[in-house]
Amino acid sequence: MNQSKSIIYLIPSLLSDEAVHTIPPNTIDTIKNCQVFFVENERTARRYLKKIWREIVIDNYEWFTIDKAEHEVRSVFKQKIKEGKSIGIISEAGCPGVADPGQALIAVAHEMNIEVKPLVGPNSILLALMASGMNGQQFQFVGYLPINEHERIKAIKELEAESRKKNCTQIFIETPYRNNQLIESILKTCKHTTKFCIAVDITGQDEWIKTKTIAQWKKEMTDIHKRPAIFLLHGGS
Secondary structure: OOHHHHHEEOOOOOOOOOOOHHHOHHHHHHHHHHEEEEEEHHHHHHHHHHHOOOOOOHHHHHEEEOHHHOHHHHHHHHHHOOOOOOOEEEEEOOOOOOOOOOOOHHHHHHHOOOOEEEEOOHHHHHHHHHHHHHOOEEEEEEEOOOOHHHHHHHHHHHHHHHHHOOOOEEEHHHHHHHHHHHHHHHHHOOHHHHHHEEOOOOOOOOOEEEEEEEEHHHHOOOOOOOOEEEEEEEOOO
């Protein structure tokens, strides 16, 4: 079996169902070269591929769910590499390997010295940073903040202090149905001069991205319950 023929393609997916234009045409050509897909959610991945390439015959491909890349999935992934298969990895939204369980399989590919090809596509973290007006030279993505209110407030204070000290933009996310609670915690915890950006429905028809100071945010009602969002914080220098 010739491992050298296997290539791992990191295929970006849509952030918003109607934003098909954000996927470059050459992505479809790459999909045609794949034989196996490892995906975060098989149902939505199939629907996504059908949306950008109507002629695709879904059953012509092998499908495996990543599911946090447990031992069994890694073993199958290694076997498909040994079989010389071209493999596509698809995240649930955005780019594989970024805030996504696919990173574990990508690490396996590197361990086996297999070529990994990242493809261009929408990434909500970078798009939000681009549009925020905050420091794009130094930033960090910290994922989800704690659910427990006491721990969440502690984390917010630490992120704000670190941002102020390092002139660093802090980027984080929340489960959409807890967006409003997170915003409430930010507004009651951070200093009035700290800048806070909310980026909602990125690439979608109802997209909006606003950066204001905490003092300014407190003057308006913000309701983004159950809407996909990215949050950015900058404490100033």
